[in-house]
Amino acid sequence: MQEKPSDPHPLSDLAYDWITLMQNKAQALLAYDQYIKDAEAAGSPECAAFFRKVHDADKAQLAEAKEHLVMVLQGKMGAGGKK
Template identity: 85%
Template sequence: MKETSSDPHPLSDLAYDWITLIQNKAQALIAYDQYIKDAEAAKSPECAAFFRKVHDADKAFLAEAKHHLVAVLQGKMGTGAK
C-alpha cells in the first residue's frame, strides 16, 4: 500500500503495519483481562500474575507503537526520514 497520488490507499505499508500492530495489541489487552479473571476464578494467583505481567508488557509495547505510528504519519520515520 504505497502512498502515491494515483494510489487509492491513503496509508503507506509502514503506517498500515503500525496500525495493524496497535489493533492486535489492543485486542490482546482485552483478552488478557479475561485471562486474569479466569485465573482468579480458578484460584490460580500464579497464572493471574503471569497474565498481568504479559498484559503490562504489551501495554508498554502499545504505548511505544503509538509513538512510532505518529512519527511515521508525520513523516519523521520511514521513507528515508532522518
C-alpha cells in the same frame, strides 16, 4: 507523506503495519483481562500474575507503537511506497 488523490491506499506499508500491530495489541489486552479473571476464578494467583505481566508488557509496547506511528505519519520516520 504526500498522497496522490487517485491512490486507493493512502497509507504507507509501514503506517499500515503499525496500525495493524496496535490493533492486535489492543485486542490482546482485552483478552488478557479475561484471562486474569479466569485465573482468579480458578484460584490460581500465579497464573493471574503471569497474565498481568504479559498485559503490562503489551500495554507498554502499545504505547511505544503509538509513538512510532505518529512519527511515521508525520514523515519523521520511514519512507517508501504506499499500501
